Amino acid sequence: MTDTVGTTPAIRLTDVRKRFRTKEGDLEAVAGIDVQIGQGEIVAFLGPNGAGKTTTVDMVLGLTEPTSGTVRVLGTTPQRAVHAGRVSAVMQTGGLLRDLTVRETVTAIASLHGARHRVAEVMERTAITGLGSRKVSKCSGGEQQRLKFALALLPDPDLLILDEPTAGMDVNARREFWDTMREDADSGRTVVFATHYLEEAEQFAQRTILIAGGKIVADGTTARIQSMAVGRTVSAALPDVNGDLDATIAAIGELDGVTHVERNGPRVSAVTTDSDALAMVLLRDHGAHDLQISAPSLENAFVHLTSGATARPELQESLR
Numbered sequence: 208m209t210d211t212v213g214t215t216p217a218i219r220l221t222d223v224r225k226r227f228r229t230k231e232g233d234l235e236a237v238a239g240i241d242v243q244i245g246q247g248e249i250v251a252f253l254g255p256n257g258a259g260k261t262t263t264v265d266m267v268l269g270l271t272e273p274t275s276g277t278v279r280v281l282g283t284t285p286q287r288a289v290h291a292g293r294v295s296a297v298m299q300t301g302g303l304l305r306d307l308t309v310r311e312t313v314t315a316i317a318s319l320h321g322a323r324h325r326v327a328e329v330m331e332r333t334a335i336t337g338l339g340s341r342k343v344s345k346c347s348g349g350e351q352q353r354l355k356f357a358l359a360l361l362p363d364p365d366l367l368i369l370d371e372p373t374a375g376m377d378v379n380a381r382r383e384f385w386d387t388m389r390e391d392a393d394s395g396r397t398v399v400f401a402t403h404y405l406e407e408a409e410q411f412a413q414r415t416i417l418i419a420g421g422k423i424v425a426d427g428t429t430a431r432i433q434s435m436a437v438g439r440t441v442s443a444a445l446p447d448v449n450g451d452l453d454a455t456i457a458a459i460g461e462l463d464g465v466t467h468v469e470r471n472g473p474r475v476s477a478v479t480t481d482s483d484a485l486a487m488v489l490l491r492d493h494g495a496h497d498l499q500i501s502a503p504s505l506e507n508a509f510v511h512l513t514s515g516a517t518a519r520p521e522l523q524e525s526l527r
Contacts, residue, residue, distance in 0.1 A: 215282040217366050217397040218244040218267055223276035225262050236262040237273070238421030244399060244414075246281075246365065249392050251412035251429065252401040253509060259421040260401050264370055267399075268296055281365060292320055292362030297355045299371040303343050309350075310339035313357055320362045332387055333357040348375025353384065360391075367391070369400035373407070385411055405509055409433070417509065425508075432508050438466060439502055441485045442476040443495035455493055462488065 225237040237259045244250055254260040265271045266278050269285030280288040288294045304312065313330055317323045330336045333356045338346065346354065352375055359367060369388075373381040381404075388411065392398050402408065408415050408429055415432045417425040425432055445452060456475055460468040464480040474497075479485045482500050489495035 215246065216243045216279070217246045217248065217281055218242070218399065219277075219279040220263070220267075221277045221279075223263070223266065223273045223278060225259075225266065225271070226274045236421055237266070239276075240418070240421075240423055242416065242423060242426065244397065246397050247392075247395050249398045249411060249413045250400075251408035251415045252399060252418065253405070253408060253415060254401075254418035258418045260418050261370065263418070264296075264368060264399075264401055268294065268368060288366070293364055294366045294368065295359035295362060295364040296368040297352065297359050297370065297372045299374050302355060302358075303351060305344035306342065308340055308342055309335055309346065309354055312343060312354060313361070316358045317361050322361045322363075325361055325363070329357045329360045332360065334383060334387075349373075349377060349380045352376060353380070356384070356387075364396070366397045366399070369398070369402075371402055372400055373402070373404065381407075433503055438464070438478045438480045439482040439500055440476055440478050441482050441489065441498070441500050442474060443486075443489050443498040444474050445489070446494050447473060459485075459489075459493075 220240050220242050223237055223240045224235060227234045227236060240259075240263060252260050252264070262271070266273050267280060267285055269280075269289055278285055281293050285294070307315070310326075310330070313326050313335075314323065317326050327336075330339065333353045335350070335353050335357055338350060338354075341350075343351065343354065352372060356372065373384055376384060385407065388398060400407070400412075412429045414427065415425075415429045416423055417432065445455060452470075452473070456468055456470050459465060459475065459477055462479070462485065465477050465485065466480070467478040469476050477485060486498055486500060489498060
């Protein structure tokens, strides 16, 4: 890995499109993506199933060619960047020989990269030293993901791409994995990860790119994406006076700025663009207690921004 963050983008996609032929006709999995990711960035790539994010990752890794547009990785083609050992990936499935032990697997791949001196280091960093004599077939899904991570680190790449990297890991293993990734990112490595765990993007990514319908629908800092959800959530317990709680909740739903109301027993939760005004009404007019106001979550923003599957340029930050 290079010692300093370079000025050449780690990834640059220019009007990238990918079409597949199916029995039902042509399917455009990626429908015109323009994006640039600088060296040293930590970027979460999010989208619902079928959004096109895995196809995009495959093109960045040189595993498939775009139908049109250009893909550049670290200033060159994906294939050349990968061949030079500057790009590594942790993929969700495949890639391991089940009859080898963990240490045999790491040693074999290290030999291909001329990196046998890094075997002990990467095994220690990825917490698989204690698994060295275990056959891959006897490793759990989470342990196999950690082994793939070790293999990806062997060439000391400038760009690390993670496709659902913590799939199969329990909560503790996921936490340990991301602790290691934070250390790696601090050293200047570019990290791009696709995940279904939105809390991973909230906790780790500096920038989040949302993709839906083969297009980027939002691109910016994770905090900014999170703020794009509509309103804050105000929740409180309400007294049921004369059995009129349902009527009270209906009245709350008619208030200015309230976009959604739901009830869970005596507790009501409402999404509003003016949380202060709603809180005042609940406390003053309805005798509310145990009131809570929560900021929009990344999950709220994710659902809101991807539901229409339409690119929204006004929500995309220019990071060039």
